[in-house]
Amino acid sequence: MSNSNFDDFDHDAHMRKTFELAREATDRGDRPFGTVLVRDDEIVAADSNRVVTENDIRRHPELHLAYRACRDHDPEERAEMVMYTSTEPCPMCAGGMTTAGFGRVVYSVGSDEVAEFAGSKPSVRSSDILDGISEVVGPVLNDEGRQVHREFDW
Secondary structure, three states: OOOOOHHHOOHHHHHHHHHHHHHHHHHHOOOOOEEEEEEOOEEEEEEEOOOOOOOOOOOOHHHHHHHHHHHHOOHHHHHOEEEEEEEOOOHHHHHHHHHHOOOEEEEEEOHHHHHHHHOOOOOOOHHHHOOOOOEEEOOOOHHHHHHHHHHOOO
């Protein structure tokens, strides 16, 4: 029986896994983004940014996990999932996630904060794109998430 009470999930542990994945991405030569997909408080999928190493602009972890979830799970199962991500999903990822229909999306570092690190303009917020589809929660463990970006040479 599925536990759809997302508030009971171990948010800190899942978020810290996204930070590990983000650091693995930077160690590999990619940008510092990591994501896990959680159902029944268990990680069912994980990914990190691979845009540079796979020479594929689509290889943001949020978009790739949304694709895999749509391929491998029906809409009811996806509605019982939470996507934890080290950084708020960009508009491309959030757009793809509208199809996935996750129950909740939890991020650590806001897209406005990443824009500051990267020296770019803030993008459309994922909560605006996912409004009425997935609940968006964040920031969670923001200081730890910001540290991942401070370590990266933007």
